[in-house]
Amino acid sequence: MSTVDVPILNLESPSGEQIKIIEAAAAQFGFFRVDIASVSNVFGVDVERAVADAFRVSRTFFGRDASRKDELRARPGCGYTAFGSETLDARGSSTGDAKEGFYVARTGTPWPADDDEFRDVSERYYAMMFRLGRVLLGLFASVLGCDRAFFDEHWDGEHSCVLRYLRYPRGAASDEKSGAFACGAHSDYGAITILATDETPGLQIYDRESRRWKGVAPRTDTFIVNVGDLLERWSNKKLVSTRHRVMTSGERERYSIPFFFEPRKDSVITPVCDDGEEPMFAPKQFGEYLQERYTETY
Numbered sequence: 477m478s479t480v481d482v483p484i485l486n487l488e489s490p491s492g493e494q495i496k497i498i499e500a501a502a503a504q505f506g507f508f509r510v511d512i513a514s515v516s517n518v519f520g521v522d523v524e525r526a527v528a529d530a531f532r533v534s535r536t537f538f539g540r541d542a543s544r545k546d547e548l549r550a551r552p553g554c555g556y557t558a559f560g561s562e563t564l565d566a567r568g569s570s571t572g573d574a575k576e577g578f579y580v581a582r583t584g585t586p587w588p589a590d591d592d593e594f595r596d597v598s599e600r601y602y603a604m605m606f607r608l609g610r611v612l613l614g615l616f617a618s619v620l621g622c623d624r625a626f627f628d629e630h631w632d633g634e635h636s637c638v639l640r641y642l643r644y645p646r647g648a649a650s651d652e653k654s655g656a657f658a659c660g661a662h663s664d665y666g667a668i669t670i671l672a673t674d675e676t677p678g679l680q681i682y683d684r685e686s687r688r689w690k691g692v693a694p695r696t697d698t699f700i701v702n703v704g705d706l707l708e709r710w711s712n713k714k715l716v717s718t719r720h721r722v723m724t725s726g727e728r729e730r731y732s733i734p735f736f737f738e739p740r741k742d743s744v745i746t747p748v749c750d751d752g753e754e755p756m757f758a759p760k761q762f763g764e765y766l767q768e769r770y771t772e773t774y
Contacts, residue, residue, distance in 0.1 A: 477680070477690065478688075478691070479690060479691040479692065479693050480505065480681065480683070480691070482501060484497070484508070484509040485497045485498070485509065485510050485701075487611070488514045495615055499619055502715045502716065505681055505718055506703040506715065506717060507718065508701055508702075509698035510612075510698060510699040512697055513697065515608060515699075519604070519607065519608075523604065526601050527601075529600075529601070530597055530601045530672070530733055531733065532597075533591075534641040534731055534733065535643075536591070537578060537588070537641065544588075546558065548587075550584070550585075550586050554579050554581040554586070554638075555586045556576075556577070556586075557579065559572075559575065560574065561576075562577075565657060565660025565721070568657070568661060569655050569657050569660045573657055573658065573659050574644060574645070575658055575659055575722075576643050577641060577642045578640065579638055579640050580598050580599075582637060605637075605670050606637055606735075609668055612737075613668065616668070616707060616711075619715070627667075627739075630743040631740070632740075635739055636666070636741055636762070637666075637735065639735050639736075640733065641733055642659075642731065642732045643731055644658045644659075644722065644730040645729055646727065648724065649724065649725055658678060658721075658723055661682070661720070661721040662719060662720070662721070663708075663718065664704035664736065665738070665766055665769045666704040666706055666736045666737055667704050667710075668701060668703065669701065669735065670699050670700075670701050670734070670735040671701070671732060671735075672696075672732065673694045673700065673731075676694060676724070676728055677691060677694050678722040678723055679691070679720065680720060680721050680722070680723055681718055681719070684718075689721070703716060703717050706738070709760065710746075710747060710748055712753065712756050713756050738766070741763030742762075743761070744761050744762075745757070745759065745761075745765070746759040
């Protein structure tokens, strides 16, 4: 399978250059990378260390006995999700997705009582990704010709952002013909997803022009950022939420940590249209849209 290079955004570069990177990504795949070292320099914190810590506590958590993980199941979007319990591509998958996960929500997360470090590291990482999401959202607003603070009100107060730890186990090989996927083809529900991965390949994005799946090489020195469904609706399809999936060989474990940057559930997503442009979507409350997608997945 061919791989695709997605542009890299440096937070230390002039804002005009950053906007050009996002515009180019939006016109092609809806995916781009963010240089992690540049985030460290701009934020004045060691983001590389925070990412490494998050992967370390993730591996420790998933190494727990199955019964201890099952105790931490909660509602969709919060707590532990067992291997095979999700099906992100209900039409193409013959089995549930070959992964297990743990959702960290803004409130109500069922933390392990015997692992304070897991909670401490997760909450620090969550706060860091929320800060990065705010910065990126301002750039997206500029791409749409809006004030940088255009979207901010939708993330004030009881926003719906979720951090998620994922583990794809060894031995579960993906096979498209038989409908076996590590993570089935889907678009993300929210506005932006900020993804950290280990060195194991698996992420693929759908190239609409060639109508083929293309791999995205894993890199530990960048975050992968993609446009979600809400920004596609808000932008009136100037920004595109691209389908993607995970296909693994099963030869070794794969870990990833996505942060789903999602607004308040009462936010109404109304397309931003240029003069004379017809809206392609009716206004939609995010909470309703999220519930529809969770019903499909679970």
